[in-house]
Amino acid sequence: MIGTLDAKIPHGSLDQKWRSHRDHSRLVSPGNRRKFEIIVVGSGLAGGSAAATLGELGYRVKCFCFQDSPRRAHSIAAQGGINAAKNYQNDGDSIYRLFYDTIKGGDFRAREANVYRLAEVANLIIDQCVEQGVPFAREYGGLLSNRSFGGAQVSRTFYARGQTGQQLLLGCYQALCRQIAAETVRMFPQTEMLDLVIVDGHAKGIITRNLRSGQIDKHAGDAVVLATGGYGNVFYLSTNARGCNVTATYRAYKRGALFANPSFTQIHPTCIPVSGEHQSKLTLMSESLRNDGRVWVPKRKEDREKLPNEIPETDRDYYLERKYPSYGNLAPRDISSRAAKEVCDEGRGVGPSGRGVYLDFADAIKRLGEDTIRERYGNLFEVYEKITGESAYKVPMRIYPAVHYTMGGLWVDYDLMSNVPGLFVIGEANFSDHGANRLGASALMQGLADGYFILPSTLPNYLAGQMGKRPSPDSPEFQGAEKDVRARIEKLLKISGTRSLDSFHRELGLLLWDKCGMSRHEKGLRDALRKIPELREQFWHDVRVPGNDEDFNQSLERAGRVADFLEFAELMCTDALERDESCGAHFREEHQTSDGEALRDDENHAAVFAWEFQGDPAAAGPKLHREPLHFETVHLTQRSYK
Ligand SMILES: Cc1cc2nc3c(=O)[nH]c(=O)nc-3n(C[C@H](O)[C@H](O)[C@H](O)COP(=O)(O)OP(=O)(O)OC[C@H]3O[C@@H](n4cnc5c(N)ncnc54)[C@H](O)[C@@H]3O)c2cc1C
Numbered sequence: 001m002i003g004t005l006d007a008k009i010p011h012g013s014l015d016q017k018w019r020s021h022r023d024h025s026r027l028v029s030p031g032n033r034r035k036f037e038i039i040v041v042g043s044g045l046a047g048g049s050a051a052a053t054l055g056e057l058g059y060r061v062k063c064f065c066f067q068d069s070p071r072r073a074h075s076i077a078a079q080g081g082i083n084a085a086k087n088y089q090n091d092g093d094s095i096y097r098l099f100y101d102t103i104k105g106g107d108f109r110a111r112e113a114n115v116y117r118l119a120e121v122a123n124l125i126i127d128q129c130v131e132q133g134v135p136f137a138r139e140y141g142g143l144l145s146n147r148s149f150g151g152a153q154v155s156r157t158f159y160a161r162g163q164t165g166q167q168l169l170l171g172c173y174q175a176l177c178r179q180i181a182a183e184t185v186r187m188f189p190q191t192e193m194l195d196l197v198i199v200d201g202h203a204k205g206i207i208t209r210n211l212r213s214g215q216i217d218k219h220a221g222d223a224v225v226l227a228t229g230g231y232g233n234v235f236y237l238s239t240n241a242r243g244c245n246v247t248a249t250y251r252a253y254k255r256g257a258l259f260a261n262p263s264f265t266q267i268h269p270t271c272i273p274v275s276g277e278h279q280s281k282l283t284l285m286s287e288s289l290r291n292d293g294r295v296w297v298p299k300r301k302e303d304r305e306k307l308p309n310e311i312p313e314t315d316r317d318y319y320l321e322r323k324y325p326s327y328g329n330l331a332p333r334d335i336s337s338r339a340a341k342e343v344c345d346e347g348r349g350v351g352p353s354g355r356g357v358y359l360d361f362a363d364a365i366k367r368l369g370e371d372t373i374r375e376r377y378g379n380l381f382e383v384y385e386k387i388t389g390e391s392a393y394k395v396p397m398r399i400y401p402a403v404h405y406t407m408g409g410l411w412v413d414y415d416l417m418s419n420v421p422g423l424f425v426i427g428e429a430n431f432s433d434h435g436a437n438r439l440g441a442s443a444l445m446q447g448l449a450d451g452y453f454i455l456p457s458t459l460p461n462y463l464a465g466q467m468g469k470r471p472s473p474d475s476p477e478f479q480g481a482e483k484d485v486r487a488r489i490e491k492l493l494k495i496s497g498t499r500s501l502d503s504f505h506r507e508l509g510l511l512l513w514d515k516c517g518m519s520r521h522e523k524g525l526r527d528a529l530r531k532i533p534e535l536r537e538q539f540w541h542d543v544r545v546p547g548n549d550e551d552f553n554q555s556l557e558r559a560g561r562v563a564d565f566l567e568f569a570e571l572m573c574t575d576a577l578e579r580d581e582s583c584g585a586h587f588r589e590e591h592q593t594s595d596g597e598a599l600r601d602d603e604n605h606a607a608v609f610a611w612e613f614q615g616d617p618a619a620a621g622p623k624l625h626r627e628p629l630h631f632e633t634v635h636l637t638q639r640s641y642k
Pocket of ligand 1: 064067081164192227404442444447
């Protein structure tokens with residue numbers, strides 16, 4: 001194994017750790033920064049903010065993304081908002097409370113020190129974004145407005161209608177463009193990282209493919225930052241942008257980086273239900289809607305085909321309000337998703353497939369008026385109407401859980417460095433802060449905390465010892481990695497089989513959803529672990545990848561990504577099987593309380609599971625490393641939102 005599994009949590013009290021760590025970390029002087037070349041893969045909110053900030057500090061940055069512009073990163077899709085404990089509402093919020101809600105929301109499977117730092121840094125993000133001109137919603141008096149998100153009893157979510165990600169990304173993109181103009185950042189759009197290069201045990205470069213021309217290039221750097229987002233698309237159907245994939249992090253895993261908690265997947269409760277087999281994408285209806293929408297199904301199965309307005313109040317089951325009176329419709333995502341599945345499994349689900357529940361705004365419209373609801377959620381209602389043909393001002397929305405976010409990712413220490421020295425991982429691509437379930441509006445907070453504030457302070461700690469150590473891209477390690485990349489592309493193109501990429505991807509996705517989705521059990525996971533290698537085998541013999549490698553070829557791009565998903569899925573199921581407890585979104589049916597809630601096993605599983613690649617999965621399974629989680633401040637309890 002490369003490196004050791006030491007989280008390097010600083011000593012001292014929780015609220016002093018970050019400050020004292022920065023006080024004692026090594027620095028790189030302004031005059032020396034331009035001597036370092038930093039490779040940032042990804043230009044979403046995490047990568048874009050990191051590249052812009054490092055450029056502003058004077059480093060030379062090369063930034064890569066596979067889209068035609070950084071503005072098209074998946075971050076742009078984020079709707080509902082970003083958390084910070086400014087306590088503008090004076091409703092009792094504090095940094096500690098944001099920290100505690102996040103740790104509890106993640107079902108006590110995240111590191112205290114990281115999460116506390118995140119809660120501290122969140123306030124700085126809001127200030128920075130306001131300075132950039134991000135048009136957050138404001139109150140009448142000019143103060144920034146807040147709304148509530150799941151798993152919190154305060155209102156701490158800053159938002160820009162239902163387009164928060166877009167507005168934050170435009171702010172970040174402006175900052176990035178400034179650095180591109182200043183020539184501190186060189187942007188490589190439509191360029192995909194296909195391998196990581198390790199020299200003397202350190203991450204010192206990447207191999208890329210230009211997606212327009214097919215050209216393969218070698219890039220050497222002093223450090224590599226992966227900000228490549230999440231891998232929810234392993235399930236085929238998800239709310240993620242179609243391009244989201246696991247390739248960058250999976251290739252880094254195959255070069256020695258540990259993959260942590262790969263099975264921790266967030267299923268979001270409020271998405272437009274699947275409508276048929278033709279679909280390649282699912283659409284999120286933001287969690288913010290649960291501020292005013294009430295979730296219900298008919299009390300009796302027999303009523304499920306009636307129109308909603310034909311079902312009187314007395315025959316409706318507002319099941320979240322009934323089961324979780326203190327949080328009601330704002331119960332966290334894992335809990336709300338499972339509750340929706342449960343009522344649908346009982347045969348009370350609505351809509352043609354029976355896999356839907358109502359999200360009803362009638363009471364809110366009566367109380368606040370249609371204009372207020374339009375002002376708060378107008379664009380989401382429009383999206384809903386475009387897709388379903390129904391106006392949610394008149395009839396309740398129909399929603400169902402869908403894959404949305406991945407808490408798992410490459411393992412990182414407190415400095416956000418993986419176990420491979422010089423390889424940093426930020427944003428959704430790392431595993432760090434959300435434990436077994438992410439609370440709403442916390443991903444944008446984490447991505448921007450990592451990129452604007454944390455990485456720029458921790459990267460010098462590594463770089464200070466690396467002056468003059470950047471290898472030549474002509475060194476044998478680069479040549480070897482390039483050869484591997486070319487061989488793999490050639491192999492994919494040579495198969496010339498009969499089955500489409502989509503058919504493999506869809507089959508894998510359905511299998512995972514069934515066996516490693518909202519709930520899992522040992523038998524199902526073992527079944528999946530048997531079937532995935534068979535499917536992979538078929539893929540490498542029978543997939544059809546048209547075109548060639550010297551041109552724009554989206555089939556080839558996707559083939560590489562699906563091939564990685566076919567290996568990665570096995571790692572997910574192995575992780576889900578090994579974690580013989582329920583926690584957060586990881587619901588093992590064997591481990592539940594008498595009322596069907598997740599039952600943790602703190603004695604044996606209060607740990608991060610970090611997996612090491614050991615070669616071909618058929619020959620040797622991955623090796624597990626455990627990082628025990630120590631809780632000094634919070635008391636581990638059975639999570640309750642009742
Ligand atoms: C519909 C939707 C709504 C959401 N709403 C919210 C919300 O309201 N609040 C919230 O907190 N979170 C929300 N989230 C989650 C949040 O949007 C994401 O977690 C976050 O934006 C991820 O940011 P990122 O920078 O880590 O990754 P991304 O934005 O996914 O960026 C990844 C970058 O990496 C690049 N990349 C990837 N692989 C490669 C490769 N191999 N080579 C080169 N480049 C590569 C891509 O081109 C891209 O630039 C939402 C998610 C979805 C799906």
